[in-house]
Amino acid sequence: MTDRAQAESGDQLAVSDGDFARAASRRERAAPLWQWGAGVAALIAAGGVGESQQGQLDSSSPDSTEVPVMVSLVNEGEFHADCAREPNCASRSGGPRRQLDLAIARYEGALAAGAGSADFLNRLSELYMAAGSIDEALTALQRSLLERPGQLAAYSKIGEAFLAAGKLDSAIHYVASALDLSPERSDIHSSIGFLYLQAGRAELARAHLSTAIELDDLNPEGHRYLGFYYSQLDSVEAAIGHYERVTEILPDDLEGLNNLAFLHASQKRYTQALDYYKKAKTLVMDAELKHAVNMNIEAIRSILSGKMRA
Structure with a gap:
């Protein structure tokens, strides 16, 4: 008997260097x-x-x-x-x-x-x-x-x-159909931009994501996916700019804070990285994730105190 039939009868975000993982599942960002x-x-x-x-x-x-x-x-x-x-x-x-x-x-x-x-x-x-x-x-x-x-x-x-x-x-076919019906919708442009990123069609993704934020600069997903796009190109400052915009729009965005911490650390700006990790820590509920954030905080503190090499 299936779970549903039985019911009727009885009436992560992974914090690791180089990993821009999602706080929610990819399905939720799709x-x-x-x-x-x-x-x-x-x-x-x-x-x-x-x-x-x-x-x-x-x-x-x-x-x-x-x-x-x-x-x-x-x-x-x-x-x-x-x-x-x-x-x-x-x-x-x-x-x-x-x-x-x-x-x-x-x-x-x-x-x-x-x-x-x-x-x-x-x-x-x-x-x-x-x-x-x-x-x-x-x-x-x-x-x-x-x-x-x-x-x-x-x-x-x-x-x-x-x-x-x-x-x-x-997925791309159906979201493209939505875009055909309403080409002025920023959120649809950011959605198809995300899908093109997943498909490895980076420049097409960038074009739609850029259109998304031109239509609505308060679209956090447009900035989020552009941040990811630029991080993959090692255009760190551009990526930081978009993730900062995400956290301006959504101050409690755990993913944005974590990515900003990682990007600043990659540029040896450890004080800024530490600040972002501390902000992220206040938002974490999952014990395993909190432990991972704490490990990053301690690693950066060790670098700042001279106990660990960068």
């Missing part, structure tokens, strides 16, 4: 994290069947009772999804994965009952992605686009799902 939100029940009540079927439900028909059933299932699904995110609730209720599986089971029940609007399918795809069910998320998103063509968020999410599945070319 595409704009547009969220559709959890307030889906009212949308389903208004037209939760597939949008191609809207207008076909007759309130006098025996089948019309399916709409309240769908709303009830979605409300139950959202209760379990909220519980999965809330540590105290999850710990009392079998853990976050059990609650997530219950949320998905309720949504799948609503789907079987006839729900199928684009908003419903988008939300279902988010739950699948959270559970690591990439193929199911892709199916839901592609159905959503059939219901309502031209959704920027859906194209971006499909790109994110394909990247998580290791299908980089498909």
Whole structure:
């Protein structure tokens, strides 16, 4: 029996020299994290069947009772999804994965009952992605686009799902489709720039990332990925400039602080490196990561005190 079936029946950032690792998973950095939100029940009540079927439900028909059933299932699904995110609730209720599986089971029940609007399918795809069910998320998103063509968020999410599945070319294709629909969106330019970096197409990546910050200088991901691009070229000062911009926009950005510390240390600017590592340390929750940051801090202090050679 699968985890989800069992649930239904029971009703790093690595800190190492030369490693610009992510504080979050690469999947989380893959595409704009547009969220559709959890307030889906009212949308389903208004037209939760597939949008191609809207207008076909007759309130006098025996089948019309399916709409309240769908709303009830979605409300139950959202209760379990909220519980999965809330540590105290999850710990009392079998853990976050059990609650997530219950949320998905309720949504799948609503789907079987006839729900199928684009908003419903988008939300279902988010739950699948959270559970690591990439193929199911892709199916839901592609159905959503059939219901309502031209959704920027859906194209971006499909790109994110394909990247998580290791299908980089498909990810680029779908994010490029979003860019065709809205070429003025800074966040889409930074997303496809990231994907081109992953594909080793550095100059194409740079062009899109430069466009991203021209359109919106407050786009932290555009600066982040340009920082990474320049660090790979050993253009350290340019990289530092972009990572500094990240931390100006997001003062508590752990990745940006860590990368600034490493880059300054690589240029033997140890005092600046130490300051950035200290700031990073205040943000670290993971014990293993905190230990790694402490090791770097102690190494730099040893250099500054003359106990260790640079």
